[in-house]
Amino acid sequence: MINDTGNNQPTLTSMVLMAEWDDFVGATTVAGIPGATVQLHAENTLGPTPNQTGTGSTSGSINWGALTGWSQTGRLFCQTNCPGSCGSASGCKPFVGFDGLGPPAPLKSSTFTSDPWVFTGDEFTATSFEIVSLGLGAVTAAVQIGGRLVAIPALPLAALGGLGAGLVYLGARALGRKRD
Numbered sequence: 001m002i003n004d005t006g007n008n009q010p011t012l013t014s015m016v017l018m019a020e021w022d023d024f025v026g027a028t029t030v031a032g033i034p035g036a037t038v039q040l041h042a043e044n045t046l047g048p049t050p051n052q053t054g055t056g057s058t059s060g061s062i063n064w065g066a067l068t069g070w071s072q073t074g075r076l077f078c079q080t081n082c083p084g085s086c087g088s089a090s091g092c093k094p095f096v097g098f099d100g101l102g103p104p105a106p107l108k109s110s111t112f113t114s115d116p117w118v119f120t121g122d123e124f125t126a127t128s129f130e131i132v133s134l135g136l137g138a139v140t141a142a143v144q145i146g147g148r149l150v151a152i153p154a155l156p157l158a159a160l161g162g163l164g165a166g167l168v169y170l171g172a173r174a175l176g177r178k179r180d
Contacts, residue, residue, distance in 0.1 A: 004058045009055065012050070015050075017045070020044070022040065023141075025037065025135065025138050030091045030094045033082045034083070035083040036082045036083075036086065036091055037082075038080055039078070039079045039080075046072035047070065049067075049068055049070075058119045059119065064113075064117070067112055069110060069111075070111065074103075075104060076101075076103065078098065080092050095135045095138075106132070114145055119149060128142045
């Protein structure tokens with residue numbers, strides 16, 4: 001969410017990104033079996049520390065500079081595949097440190113720059129940036145931020161009477177269902 005009061009100093013009040021990626025990498029050297037591959041599948045939620053300010057506006061472009069405090073939650077799945085059988089050979093352990101399901105791939109940094117965010121009407125795009133690099137660069141994952149700017153009018157709930165309370169209640173129920 002962006003708070004753009006038109007003073008050329010917008011605030012990124014919050015940003016939560018959902019990223020999912022897949023990759024297949026040759027693993028003959030690390031597994032010791034010709035034709036071996038490593039399959040990676042990641043599901044992550046990530047974002048920077050809230051309330052960072054930039055320059056510009058949603059009527060043109062915003063430069064945030066280096067957004068700091070990036071963190072993530074999620075998981076990474078790694079599986080070694082070999083022609084025939086892998087036996088006890090693993091392309092995953094030397095590559096990511098485990099076989100099967102584990103923690104997300106570590107972020108390259110806790111600071112990323114995605115300037116500029118360019119707004120055209122109610123849509124925006126930003127520069128892609130690399131968030132993960134595994135196996136000495138054999139696998140990289142980049143994030144491309146973009147979306148639609150939605151303006152939510154600031155209406156006091158009292159003005160909506162009972163309907164306002166109903167909307168708040170329904171919104172809370174809908175959010176509760178999405179987390180399950």
